[in-house]
Amino acid sequence: MDRKVFSIDGKELRTITLEDSVFAREVSDGSIYNAIKNELANKRVGTASTLTRSEVRGTTAKPWRQKGTGRARAGRRRSPVWVGGSIVFGPKPRDYSYVLPKKVKQLAMKSILSLKAQDENKFKIVEDFTVETGKTKDFKAILKALVNDEKTVVVLKDDDKLIRQAGRNLPNVRFLSYNRLSAHTLFYGKNVLMLEGAVSKLNEFYGR
Secondary structure: OEEEEEOOOOOEEEEEEOOHHHHOOOOOHHHHHHHHHHHHHHHOOOOOOOOOOOOOOOOOOOOOOOOOOOOOOOOOOOOOOOOOOOOOOOOOOOOOOOOOOHHHHHHHHHHHHHHHHOOOOOEEEEOOOOOOOOOHHHHHHHHHHHOOOOOEEEEEOOOOHHHHHHHOOOOOEEEEEOOOOOHHHHHHOOEEEEEHHHHHHHHHHHOO
16 A cells, blocks of 8 residues: 655655555454553552451440440441441452553554554655754644644654654644554544654564
């Protein structure tokens, strides 16, 4: 599959070949779901904690005698039926993270890339560039010539600190390196702006 390569001014320069096994494969909805679910689970802190009956502070004395008061029987004030008492089956600190099979994750990434590549207006390839000044206004001018003002994911060929610095103050822009893609970020991005060098590396990285 061939796609146009644009300059930072939004002009067509040339075409580049995208591997069909990476950018034009059948979309696997199940792998996308599992990859996003895995990323969100791995981000969970898991620090929620409630007190059990043995952990609540308070006396162990019986609040009133068993019979003769006309009230219901009560054993101790730590009971979950009392205000300020314990919690039944409440959350405890735990680790929600788990490992997703490598093949499932790779299939998810290729499926998302194929899904995004279907819309030429939302998926654009731009020549390799950098923002030498590191200024937001310069990077914003480049974005304006290529995409509309929606949530945009920029896929880099390497960890370009100047581009990241120029775009870190833009709330609708997210940066990903070709070898550290995020299924959640990529899937929910309205626009995908991919550097030409990143395409070549993705062809090699996932096309094997």
